Amino acid sequence: MATTASIVGRRFVDADDTLERWLEQFVIVTVIPAYNVQREIGTVLSQLPAYITYAVVVDDASTDQTSDIVGHHAARDGRVILLRHSVNQGVGGAMRTGFQKALSLGAQVIVKIDGDGQMDMAYVPALLLPLIQAEADYAKGNRFRNFRALRQMPPIRRAGNMALSFLVKGATGYWKCFDPTNGFFAIRADVLAQLDLASLHQSYFFEISMLSHLNQLNAVVLDVAMPARYGDETSHLSIRRVIREFPGRLAGSLCRRIVLKHFLYDFTMEAVFLLTGVPLLLAGVLYGGINWVRYVQKGIGAPTGTVVISALLIVLGFQLLLAALELDLHDVPHKPLSRDPLEPAVPGPVRLDTVEANR
Numbered sequence: 001m002a003t004t005a006s007i008v009g010r011r012f013v014d015a016d017d018t019l020e021r022w023l024e025q026f027v028i029v030t031v032i033p034a035y036n037v038q039r040e041i042g043t044v045l046s047q048l049p050a051y052i053t054y055a056v057v058v059d060d061a062s063t064d065q066t067s068d069i070v071g072h073h074a075a076r077d078g079r080v081i082l083l084r085h086s087v088n089q090g091v092g093g094a095m096r097t098g099f100q101k102a103l104s105l106g107a108q109v110i111v112k113i114d115g116d117g118q119m120d121m122a123y124v125p126a127l128l129l130p131l132i133q134a135e136a137d138y139a140k141g142n143r144f145r146n147f148r149a150l151r152q153m154p155p156i157r158r159a160g161n162m163a164l165s166f167l168v169k170g171a172t173g174y175w176k177c178f179d180p181t182n183g184f185f186a187i188r189a190d191v192l193a194q195l196d197l198a199s200l201h202q203s204y205f206f207e208i209s210m211l212s213h214l215n216q217l218n219a220v221v222l223d224v225a226m227p228a229r230y231g232d233e234t235s236h237l238s239i240r241r242v243i244r245e246f247p248g249r250l251a252g253s254l255c256r257r258i259v260l261k262h263f264l265y266d267f268t269m270e271a272v273f274l275l276t277g278v279p280l281l282l283a284g285v286l287y288g289g290i291n292w293v294r295y296v297q298k299g300i301g302a303p304t305g306t307v308v309i310s311a312l313l314i315v316l317g318f319q320l321l322l323a324a325l326e327l328d329l330h331d332v333p334h335k336p337l338s339r340d341p342l343e344p345a346v347p348g349p350v351r352l353d354t355v356e357a358n359r
Contacts, residue, residue, distance in 0.1 A: 018277045019125055023051035025344035026132060029107035030124075031098030032057045033091050034115035038064040041115045045073040045080060051122055053081060056101045057115070058094040066115070091183070092206030096197045103189060108132075108342050111186040119184045123226045127186040134341045137191040138214055138223035140177070140207075141184035145225035164246070171253040171262075172211040174221050177330050181207050184226070188338050191219055205249050212253040216260055218333040261331075270327045277320030284313025 018229075024195040030052050034041055041057070048055055057080060059067045067084055074080040084098055095112065102110045109131050113119050123141070130136040144162070145183035161181060165276065185207070194217055214221060262271040265285040288310030 005177065014041075017162065020049060020051050021050075023125060023128060023132075024343060025346050026051075026128075027053045027106050027108045027345045028111065028128065029054045029056060029102040029105055030107070030111040030113050031095060031102055032113050032115050033060060033094035033098065034066050034070065035060040035088070035091075035094070036062045036064045036066060037117075038062075038066050038069055038114040040117035041066055044113065044117055044121075045070065045077070045117055047121055048077070048079065049124065052111075052223050053108075054079050054102070054105050056081045056083060056105075058098045058099045060090070060094040061085045061088040090202040090206070091204060091281065092200055092202035092209065093254070095206060096200055099192060099197055103193060106345075108188045108345060109186055109188055110192060112183060114183055120226065123184070123224070124186070126224045126226070127184070130222050130224075131186055131188050131338075132342045133334055134338045135220075137209075137217075137219035137336050137338055138187045139185060139222045139224050140179075141182040141226045142177075142179045142223040143182060143227060163192070167246075167250050168208050168211070171250040171257070172208065173210055173215040173257055173328065173332065175332055177211070177221055177223050179223070180211055183207055185210075188342075191217070191337055195226055201249070205246065208250070208253065212257065215257060215333065217337060218335075220333050220336040233343075253284075256270050268327070270324045270331070273320045273324035273327070277317045277324060280313050281317025281321065284310050284315075284317055287313065 028051055030048070032041075032044065032055060034057055037044075045055065046056070057070045057074075059070060059082065061084075065090075067082065068179045070080065074082050081101065083101060085097065085169055086095065089097075095335075099110065109128055111124055111127060113121065113124075119141075127139040127141070130139050161179060165178050165180055169175045169177065172180065174180070181204075183206075191214075195210075195213050199213065200206060211221065221264075258270075258274070262268045262274070288307075291306050291310065295306075
């Protein structure tokens with residue numbers, strides 16, 4: 001019998017596949033933030049898999065015909081629900097509205113799919129399976145596992161994502177996750193209900209904000225390999241805005257995570273190493289710097305003792321910070337908050353063992 005691990009990551013394309021018929025037994029809601037995507041949104045909605053119970057489209061004050069097109073599909077497909085913002089709130093604001101609606105609809109799992117057509121819905125089952133079987137609380141796409149597909153990503157975007165991924169690892173504490181800005185994800189509703197939706201960021205920092213808040217809950221996040229897919233859609237993300245806003249927000253996420261998890265919720269050895277390592281490192285740098293300037297002005301070499309004291313403080317402080325980092329690397333959540341697999345909301349003839357046997 002095939003295991004879930006052998007199923008996750010595969011590409012499912014047959015609408016009559018046993019797995020997809022099994023998924024129809026669950027309440028799966030997709031939230032689609034949409035802003036000026038009149039060219040792509042129709043295709044996205046026409047490709048909705050049969051196992052999607054509802055598709056909540058949040059039109060974030062589009063200035064084109066996005067709402068009209070969604071309304072046309074809603075008239076033909078009862079699963080499509082259109083919500084509209086009178087003022088643009090950003091992708092995070094649209095997702096907050098969609099999350100609230102999905103929870104009110106009794107969703108068991110919520111999937112985010114962008115309205116610009118970049119996300120291949122054939123990979124949605126790979127995101128759903130580990131959540132339904134309680135192997136993870138949150139599953140997200142990772143575009144960096146497929147080298148051939150990765151080459152399709154614009155070079156500037158590829159380099160930026162790789163650099164940002166490393167910084168986000170430290171800020172959120174999910175050191176084993178890559179491609180954190182990937183907006184193709186799924187989350188269990190019982191985990192989403194534990195998040196303070198109002199605290200999630202409204203802009204393009206939304207995905208990182210989600211990871212930061214999930215880490216505070218000790219939720220398990222799973223990467224699912226899938227290729228990048230780019231067409232002629234227009235990106236509304238400003239590189240200048242990322243460079244201007246993200247460093248401060250990442251630093252804030254890091255500080256909040258450390259204070260909450262290692263000082264308030266629990267006082268850990270990582271806190272001890274930080275409380276001793278940071279002062280020692282700063283003292284060594286300040287002591288050495290001040291004495292270096294003083295002796296340069298005098299035109300003489302610094303005494304050996306002064307150099308040794310400064311070097312000792314810096315080395316000791318740096319080693320303690322490395323020890324704190326080592327503990328942080330092993331502190332990644334590994335036990336899902338959701339311990340029990342989801343029960344089918346609409347029991348049907350297809351069981352999980354049948355799904356696995358047919359893989």
